[in-house]
Amino acid sequence: MAICILAGRYALTRQIGEGGMGQVWEAEDSSLKRRVAVKLMTADQMSSTAARLRFEREATAIARLRNQHVVHIYDYGIDEGRPFIVMELLEGEDLQSRLNRVGRLPLAAAASVVAQAAHGLAAAHAAGIVHRDLKPANVFIAITETGESVKILDFGVVDMLTRTDQDELTCPGDIVGTPLYMSPEQIRGSTADHLSDLWSLGIMAYRAITGELPFTGNWLGELITNICTNPSRPPSSVVSELSPEIDRFFERALSKDPSQRFQSARAFASAYACLAEQNGRRPAKILVVDDEPDVFALVEQIFRRQIKDGTSEFFFAADGEEALDVLRADPDIDAVLTDINMPRMDGLTLLSHIGQVNPYARVVVVSAYGDMENIRTAMNRGAFDFVTKPIGVDDLRLTVHKAAMQAHEARKNARSSEENSALKRFVSPLLVERLRSPEGSVPCAILEATVVFFELAGFHDATKGKTLEETIRMLNANFDVIVPELTMRGGVVDRLMKSTAMVIFRGPSHLASALDACLAVRAQLETLGLRAGKDSPFSRALSIGVATGEIFLADVGSRSCGRLDYTAVGKAVNVAAQLEVMAAPNQILVGGGAGADASVRFHCIPQGQHTLAGIDEPVQIFEVLGRLPSTAQGVTSYTHADAATVAIAAS
Template identity: 50%
Template sequence: MSNRTIARKYTLTRQIGHGGMGVIWEAFDEVLRRAVALKVMTPEHVTSDTARRRFQREATAIARLRNEHIVQIHDYGIDEDCPYIVMELLEGEDLENRLNRERQLSPSATLSLLRQIAIGLQAANSAGIVHRDLKPANVFMARKEPGECVKLLDFGVVWTFFEGADESQQRSSGRAIGTPAYMSPEQVRAVEPDHRSDLWSLGVIAYRALTGRLPFAARGIGELLISICTDPFPPPSSLAPGLQPGFDGFFQRALAKDPAQRFQSARELVAAFAAVIEASSGPTKILVADDEPDVTLMMKLQFRQKIRDGIYEFIFAGNGEAALHELRRHPDVDVILTDIKMPVMDGLTFLGRVPEVNPFAKTVMVSAYGDMVNIRSAMNQGAFDFLLKPIHCTDLEATIDKTARHVAELRRNARSDEENKVLRQFTSAAVVERIREMGPAIALASEAVMATVAFIDIFQFTQVTKERPPGEAMRLLRANFEVIVPELMAKGGVVDKYLGDAVMAVFQGPDHLPRALSACAIVRAQMAAVARRAGESSPYTQGICIGLSTGQVLSGSVGSQAYGRLDYTVLGEAVNTAAHLARAARPGEILVDAPVREAARALFDFEEVGGRCLVPGGSPVNVFNVVRRSAAALLSDGEPTVAIATTTTMR
């Protein structure tokens, strides 16, 4: 194809790479007389309408992003029925090549890399764009003056929140979009993505850059998918001698299986990474924002002994804008002393920006007595304290120490919250919420409520426990639950308990029946899709059997209060019926009884499967399998509301 001319103006000179759906050439723009990069769709993709739509979506999505850390689009068109994209020509190398050559990067070099990637991701996210294939090969280190500039490439599998994309087709076919080693658990399950999926991929990139290894590595795609959804990763400090132990905690959050437990923005991820680098048991860090040079001199003179002894460390800025810059460079700042009246950015504006950069640092306002109106305004906006000029040194030192102690307590509480998150993994969510809202004593109360109960059983998993070592069998069981549980919770279900190889979920509140049916249908589809991707030898091919029933249940705590062992659960006919239906179901079936079908027939299509024995030795009972959402329900704007009986509480 060399020397071929595209669209009568772009002459191809040499092939320089390839992307997800196209070959990338260096070309010469004959009209504007400049070198460009030109991506031409490969012949095997040209005949696919889906691929062509994705190719065009890549061009239109990136074209509206004007950011120095995202490759720029110059043109898009179709030449002889072959789509092409014209981009800026970059000189340098991608991160994949650099990591292959250097294997590991220093924390400071990794931080510089993450900061630039984060700016690009933040711009994409602000435009409603998810990359979905973020990996070292799509991170380009472009040579620029005075140094390198990181550019994000290949948005060929981009998702936009403003277009339907082709996700329904992807889910139904069981295909995963992305590069397996960098895919998030939700990408593995082929659920609708959001920006936190890109943040997971960024976490994997950071892990590899620091350690030279991927956090999840397995032979075969099936094992890799299980590992991503189920397994812990080696603490990075165990792989890279000398790496700060604080990175272990950073990656526990960056690579959390639950998106809600991850960093929620690229900015937050980078700030946390920087904090690990700079965090130590060292001095109290104090940022002083004041445009008067005498203030800097006074602080250095007054606290020269504490500075020399390593008790205090001061950072100075002449205005609010410069102070924000320093706060980003030093994310472990404890105390901020800021004047109110400053050029460029005043103290009140700066105060409002502090929490987005450092949620722990506390601000002390410093101003003259005659400026009490602004001081009151600052206190109302969240300032921790204030000092009046001229500053009394004894008062200043006491205020700094008091503020630093408060910040230290906030950090300790944050660590306690992280520990509590671990404990909550082993405690029923229903118990946690009940005690949080109503106090420990009320947890012993019981109530009769209308609810829908679903039992989801892994088909014949007992045989797996006989054939596999104990640790491996439990890992494979968790792999199934990692796919099942998120969809139940997404529809407002509460996992009541795990009963061996089955999970029991309870749905209460408005529309509990349609929500439960939707959740079970989604779980069934997701499990089938993951099974197709992971292969016949994966644990997902066991299949799931689901039973669902609705009605009044009794919820409350059972067990021995005297011996301090209580469990919160629900009891009643609906619970028993759901369990029996799950046992009678065959793989891929969602069995319900006649009352459920009657209550939800306007929302879902059911098929009669005939008589099934729900209990050993019992008479066959006519049951129904949930097929799909009904056409009428899909056309409606929302899920119709079903009547819910009132709740009564018993002591």
Template identity: 50%
Template sequence: MQAHIIGGRYALRREIGHGGMGVVWEAFDQMLRRTVAIKRMAPQNVASAEARRRFAQEATTIARVRHEHIVQVHDYGIDQGSPFIVMELLEGEDLESRLRRVHQLPAAAVLSLLRQIGAGLDAASAAGIVHRDLKPANIFLARNACGESVKILDFGIGWTRHEGSDDPSSEPSSAQFGTPAYMSPEQVRGAIPHPLTDLWSLGVIAYRALTGHLPFSLSDVRALIVSICTDPFPMPSSFALDLPPGLDRFFERALAKDRSRRFQSARELVSAFAALCDAATRRAKILFVDDEPDIQLLLDLHFLKKTDRAAYELVFAANGQHALDELRRHPDIDVVVTDLNMPVMGGLALLERVPEVNPLARTVIVSAYGDMTNIRLAMNRGAFDFLIKPIDFQDLEATLVKTLRHVEEHRRKARSNEENEMLRRFTSAAVIERLRSHGPAGVAASEALEATVVFVDVHRFTRVARERPPAEATRVLNANFEVIVPELLAQGGIVDKFVGDAVMAVFHGPDHLDRALQACLSVRAQIETIAQRAGDDSPYAHGVCVGLSTGDVLAAGVGSHACGQLGYTVLGEAVNAAAHLARAALPGEILVEEAVCARARREVKFEAGGVRSVWPRSEPTPVYRVVRSEPSPPPLAEQPTVAT
């Protein structure tokens, strides 16, 4: 039977795959005499202008990036009204098929995947491209002469930087949803695409590959969306698997709901995972520095005999200068055991240089009994311990055990900054900034500021709290706060406090009013998007009521010194006005006073909101609504993905 020719040169041979967007064929390029893969648009989609646009977008998006870990596009055309994409032909299987077959992968295999996928994502990010549908089915494990190589597939709903501005309401592709189980909180909310969204998806892929489970695995798509935005995920350690220690901390960061707390690049994520794998398998690394020619042989023979206690990797250097080179070559050296008297650079000089190269390593000095003066000098300069020549190997091992214990403790202290980030979750950002700038005494000080104050209130939450069980009511409120707070912070706002069912944020500094307006618009857009996607019974269906006011405020430390209860907040008419405007607002409204309309510099539209009873026991006053043309997202499809 004669092969079907498309585009005047590609002879179709056999169908090798299909999905919602198209059918993939193996074909023969009659012009260049090579085998290729051709993705043809599915017949049922040809009549759709939007489907054709997305199909063409996939070709142009991939063509912008030439990278070994992104599938390459050779050609694009239309044959008898049906678009097609010509790509390199890959032999192998996708990661989804692999995981369904083997369920889990060892950490070393996951690290290899992360390195290759991460390299491809970094290349896409550098070109201004966000994939938005990264999942195992779109990760292909291509067989080649050297083994397997990862290829990222299907940029059909990819987003490029030139598609939209920084305005969330201008996002042109809200109809393009992705695969919920691998989507970040900001993606399901309809936020402007960002490369960190793809890194969340990469974190989900790693989690599933290691544990055999998804971090958020509800079968109901609407409930899954709410869970991604609101709920914690099971820690890998809870599955009782043989996994590298430290994975819980890794995934707390990789899957942080606030994207500013995540790894900020694929390279950073991969490096952190690689460090975990290394820590799980590495032996303590000891650098011995001595110019005696037989010292290496003696130590090798001694530790070789003790195979049951071979916990050390040995590195050798003949003098201090060579030792510095080895420290740079091996940044994970734990202990330096150095002789005092050596040519070129002796032990005392090396002792002073070690902290410059490796501040976590500890130095043990070796010398003879008759050199106690130098030993005392070394101890005064920071040596951790000393050994006497000739070395007693039992004493050496005891000293190494003690020193390594100290090194590990030192490493834990060095990681304390990361652990102290927990403080920020439970302490007002205003207090932290005040302490950073002025010290503890500065919290009680006060100053006048020009600022914009925003109150974002969850509509009718009082009724929710009255009608629902406490845990369910709290989940509704926190689900909304998980959307609201990141958008306020993204525009430089400081969340001053949570007042019942409202968030109070303060914006000051350059363009504080415009940044506050932008934050409010973003909050409203994302709440409305996720409410439509998650359904009428979701926590987001209540809507938010927003009040905004600008002017002079008093920033001050308030509270009781006697009881040790102090806070740092802002006071003034703008605070009261924003709170009352939020109470007067209807769901979805952002209410402001006339002064805000006059001072706003950005292209923000206002319309008269009528006369409202804003201030208690006062006459109704005119208010204004912040409005903008915002495309509504389509209803959520029943299928968990709308792009293949």
């Protein structure tokens, strides 16, 4: 019996869910005679312009996507002033409910859920959509005719990568999303792009295989501090059978620095699919796909020794659709041996889908002798090899073995790539750049750049009486805010020295990029101070020195002792270092003839001249109160959001 009818068409029958933005009802679409789900905005949200805009944006965002792992939108409307969204009705349970019921998932089962959710995220990110509230409650495991299928739900706090009005929906002290799953940059109030969604995916994956969350807190401020400061607890310390390789995966997935994380949802899913193999030695896994039962018996007979000694494990499917279900359930499949002619989904169609489900599996196609057209099609679609009928025993054994070894090597190379990425965190990006240069290139490079020195003002006094662990935690907490924001805006962190960081900005508009980064860092520390409380480690002020001019990138040190550092030297480095020492807390001093250039985009006030060591001429100091509004550059007013005190010096 209908409770009410929306838009003269959708008869609501029962409530099936509820969230912060609205209630979800099962309904009957009287026009198309089908059952649907209707998300109806709650009455208390209807008076909020921001809430109504988010609700409409959710409908618009999901409607743009046509992906099997994102819930489908059928309609959007307003009934008597109350917005509603009509979606496909799903049968099953969300991941949160499943985890509440079973505690945690086996690695292979979790990898299947994560891979499908990642494919949905990849489609959203390709369309310029950031979810911003990915969590187990928003990942639905739907029961379909072909098995379980993961669907991403609730894009209620979605952000569009191309939009500039997101700040209109939030205030500096507000938190939009679920804090337990929010990335450090999102919780700081910085830009939350697709890498923030991948952080949330990492938290969800961690929760799925351990049954616990990597970051918790007794109160919101403690949770915020832990997310922005502390490393995640290694999964192997929670579940003993998980391997150190899994720990290393999550070190990358939950890196505070977005640039050190997986850079795409597909890369995340591929690496996660490797974890079961890395969690210990295992047999080669081969999937045989054929609609003839006799083939299964033949394969078991040919490989009976390998099956008996545990070096090979076989799975069987009757057609391509069934094979995809097997691949989703076990992402460790190494080789797929498939026939071409099968009901529902043939082998060539299957071949075109395998890379999306398991990018490491190698496919061996079984074809009739002389069927060159199908063989060419299979090879063009990425088949590793083929065998012909009647199947030769030795040929089959050798081909399957080679395919499994190729898959093993592909996974091994992926692990090596991850390890190299981890090593890069401990060396200067400039050194990495130097090592990538062609052999025989000139080691000294000359370029125009902006150099920035950051000092945590008052850090020495603030750490008096604290333990070494507390001091390091405070230091890292602030650098975890400063460094990602600088690198995201084009800065290269050359070195970290105690409580000081040296950063280089190159390329077009490097001075403006540097000043924007300085203001953004100051604003984020202020936001964290508000959110995490006055006793948080984020309450430190910054003293910042900035200089522009010609710098030299060179090998500096003792060649005879083999101890060199590839770093920046020159007048701009000297000026920036001295100005950082001169700067008061929350002040940025910028030198190098940049005052006139900066005044075009920033509100600058002359503050006199100063003599610096090693600099022939006095340096003119300018104070910058913030960035000029983009619609009125050249006017001396400035926006309150950028009102961190900044001083600029020009020689």
